[in-house]
Amino acid sequence: MTEASPGARVALVTGASSGIGAATVRRFAARGHIVVAVARRAERLEKLAAEIAPSGGAVLPVAADITDGRQGRDCVARAVDEFGRLDIVVNNAGIMLLGPFESSPPENWERMLSLNLLSMLHITQEAIPHLRAAASGPRAVADVVNVGSVAGRVARANFAVYNATKFGVTAFSEALRQEVAPDGIRVGCVQPGAVDTELLDHVDPTVRERLLSGSLGVARPARAEDIAQTIDFLVGLDPGAAVNELVVRSARQPY
Numbered sequence: 001m002t003e004a005s006p007g008a009r010v011a012l013v014t015g016a017s018s019g020i021g022a023a024t025v026r027r028f029a030a031r032g033h034i035v036v037a038v039a040r041r042a043e044r045l046e047k048l049a050a051e052i053a054p055s056g057g058a059v060l061p062v063a064a065d066i067t068d069g070r071q072g073r074d075c076v077a078r079a080v081d082e083f084g085r086l087d088i089v090v091n092n093a094g095i096m097l098l099g100p101f102e103s104s105p106p107e108n109w110e111r112m113l114s115l116n117l118l119s120m121l122h123i124t125q126e127a128i129p130h131l132r133a134a135a136s137g138p139r140a141v142a143d144v145v146n147v148g149s150v151a152g153r154v155a156r157a158n159f160a161v162y163n164a165t166k167f168g169v170t171a172f173s174e175a176l177r178q179e180v181a182p183d184g185i186r187v188g189c190v191q192p193g194a195v196d197t198e199l200l201d202h203v204d205p206t207v208r209e210r211l212l213s214g215s216l217g218v219a220r221p222a223r224a225e226d227i228a229q230t231i232d233f234l235v236g237l238d239p240g241a242a243v244n245e246l247v248v249r250s251a252r253q254p255y
């Protein structure tokens, strides 16, 4: 086990191989946090860790498919085994498969439910005792940040199951917040609007074109770095304050 140096915080970030997760890993590492970076694509994680290492950042790549609850829980155990503590969990991994509900394949619902919701539940439950221990230390606070979505506030045609998962993230975050706030564990839900990442790559191309050329097209989406900056802001707040929900849209996004 490598003990985290005094003052360093240990963070676990899921969905760290691209988009918002990778940007969050970069930002946390630049802050001096030790980061456990979780996703399936091991080579992407290794590349990210190698990119950050020369500037002194400590990133541990952990390749896992967190739709398997056991693998998600093992990522938490790995972080604590390696570094002796866990201060921050960012439940960011997610997938968005859009289209009319009537013709949507049930395996798409299952992929979204198991990644967007169930993986968050497994990882968070496993992490709570460690976060509580961290919050009882000198820093007096620990953080869970769940990456929800504007789709967790507003429902739209073609988004039904994604909406269901992201409304779930919003509700879970608030209920959990009430349970663990007395222990000094902050729970924040960051709700991005349109962000330029790989998320849309998984959407059926015909559906994607139809949605983007219609009212859901955004001239200039926000950057993954903008959302990472928001997550960093939440966990960097003074221990006496907590931001519980934050919507971050593209400046040009009307919906």
Ligand SMILES: NC(=O)c1ccc[n+]([C@@H]2O[C@H](COP(=O)([O-])OP(=O)(O)OC[C@H]3O[C@@H](n4cnc5c(N)ncnc54)[C@H](OP(=O)(O)O)[C@@H]3O)[C@@H](O)[C@H]2O)c1
Residues within 6 Å of the ligand: 014, 015, 016, 017, 018, 019, 020, 021, 038, 039, 040, 041, 042, 044, 064, 065, 066, 067, 092, 093, 094, 095, 096, 115, 147, 148, 149, 150, 191, 192, 193, 194, 195, 196, 197, 198, 199, 200, 224
């Ligand atoms: N982009 C947007 O416009 C937008 C808007 C609102 C909310 N969000 C939310 O932001 C979060 C991050 O998405 P993003 O936009 O950054 O998209 P992204 O670039 O596609 O990132 C998704 C991440 O999830 C990981 N992932 C997928 N399946 C996984 C699995 N089974 N186990 C472990 N990791 C898995 C992917 O890595 P691997 O493929 O390597 O596993 C990737 O690192 C999601 O929750 C998304 O719903 C995004």
